[in-house]
Structures are given as structure tokens and as C-alpha cells.
Ligand SMILES: Nc1ncnc2c1ncn2[C@@H]1O[C@H](COP(=O)(O)OP(=O)(O)OP(=O)(O)O)[C@@H](O)[C@H]1O
């Protein structure tokens with residue numbers, strides 16, 4: 001299957017409109033970013049299980065079409081522990097850090113104007129719903145999940161649920177990978193708090209040494225957070241939040257181990273799915 005081949009998803013429970021949806025496509029990252037930044041967005045349905053306005057959309061540019069998710073800031077539900085109207089920016093900030101890892105753990109994501117105002121727009125991933133992601137989490141054997149755990153520790157993700165892990169097998173992958181399975185993480189609106197709020201289903205490696213490839217990525221992130229990446233993040237987050245991200249990377253490097261679950265904060269999202 002070519003990198004552009006469409007993979008249809010069909011109807012899904014929890015959607016209020018499931019007819020004639022634009023199917024997801026697999027695109028190289030740069031093309032995906034251009035499409036997401038400049039394409040014309042048409043809302044096709046709303047994911048009714050989502051707590052915010054999470055919209056399934058078609059996006060088109062010069063004959064290229066894909067499915068995407070669009071979360072307008074105007075549809076964000078206020079939260080007690082994050083400032084109003086900042087979730088879309090946190091999603092994009094997480095994408096930028098994710099992209100800098102080189103692991104491609106988050107689908108291409110941009111901040112832009114859309115039919116309901118400014119919001120985040122992310123490429124829709126046709127994930128493999130038959131894959132046993134719970135078994136993979138419990139086994140603690142999947143490098144893609146261990147990498148996700150490290151990303152979450154860096155961005156201080158407080159909502160890594162099972163349903164925010166999208167396994168993609170075979171032709172659905174957008175990059176050649178060392179294994180037949182890749183996992184994308186989504187829904188990073190509640191990340192980058194200054195205080196420790198890591199809440200996740202990925203505690204399998206708590207206290208374990210971070211593998212060499214993870215240390216290399218952390219070193220690179222530490223440098224980039226002092227330079228261009230730090231500047232990009234400071235357009236999306238507060239100065240204190242960017243400094244806290246730098247401190248988390250430094251702490252991970254100096255300890256060399258995955259974080260332990262917090263004792264003063266729920267360690268696992270509720271519900272975990
Ligand atoms: N880029 C994507 N590709 C494929 N599926 C996605 C994508 N983004 C979100 N989804 C699907 O839509 C569901 C809802 O999206 P998301 O979790 O981002 O919304 P939310 O409003 O934050 O919901 P909640 O607060 O209930 O977690 C996800 O659990 C996932 O199944």
C-alpha cells in the first residue's frame with residue numbers, strides 16, 4: 001500500500017453522524033503539516049464520547065484530502081486545574097516536543113483558524129482496533145509504549161488513558177519502523193502544568209533505567225529547549241511552564257530512571273479507558 005493509500009474506517013460507536021466521512025489517509029509528516037496548516041476544513045461529525053468539542057473533519061488542499069480532528073478553543077470545557085482556553089496550545093506544544101524526539105509518537109498537529117475559530121487540528125489516524133493494546137500495556141514489552149511513557153514524563157501529561165493510545169499496524173504506519181507496530185498518542189490538552197501531574201496507564205517502567213536511546217533523546221531535548229524548541233513553546237505556554245519542562249528533562253537525565261507514581265495525586269486517569 002502506498003503512503004497515500006486511503007484506509008476506510010467505517011461507522012464507529014459514539015459518533016452522531018457516520019455517513020460519507022472522509023477516510024483517513026497516511027501522509028508523510030511535512031505534507032501532513034502543510035495540509036493541516038493551509039487546507040480547507042469541513043466539519044463532518046462530532047465525537048460524542050469526547051468531553052470537549054472534538055470534531056471529525058475533512059481537510060483539503062489542491063486536490064489532497066485527509067481526515068482530521070479539530071478541537072476549537074471555543075469548545076473547550078473549563079477545568080479547575082488548567083487556565084481556560086489553553087488546551088489547544090498544550091496539544092500543539094506536546095506535538096512539537098514529540099516531533100523533536102524523532103519517534104513520531106504524536107500525529108502531526110497544528111494551531112490555526114477553523115470554522116469555529118482558533119483550535120488545534122490533528123491528522124486523523126486509522127488505528128487498528130483489533131490490536132490488544134491492554135495486553136501490550138500490561139506486557140511492558142513494546143518500545144513504542146515505553147517511548148510514550150518518556151514523552152509523557154517530559155510534557156507532564158495528566159491524561160494518558162488507554163483510549164489515547166492508537167496502535168497502527170502494517171500499512172497504516174506513516175514511517176518505516178523497526179517493528180510492525182507503531183503507537184500514536186492523542187489528547188494532550190492537559191499537559192505542561194508546572195507542578196507534577198503525571199497521570200497515566202503507563203507505569204510499567206516506573207523506577208527502571210531509561211534506555212540509552214531515551215537518554216540520547218533527553219539530551220537533545222535539553223539542548224533544543226534552550227534554543228528553537230524553547231522559543232516555539234514560549235509562544236504556546238507560559239514562561240514558568242517552559243522552565244518547568246526544562247527542569248523535568250534535567251531531572252530525568254540526572255536520575256536516569258522513569259518517574260515513580262505520585263503519592264499526592266491520582267496516578268491513573270479515571271476512567272482509565
Ligand atoms: N488524531 C486522531 N486520530 C484518530 N482518533 C483520534 C484522534 N484524536 C482523537 N481520536 C479519537 O477520539 C477520541 C476522543 O478524542 P480526545 O480524547 O482527543 O477528546 P477529548 O474531548 O479530550 O475527550 P475526553 O476528555 O473524553 O478524553 C479519542 O479517544 C480517540 O479514540
Ligand SMILES: [Mg+2]
Pocket residue numbers: 050164187
Ligand atoms: Mg480523550
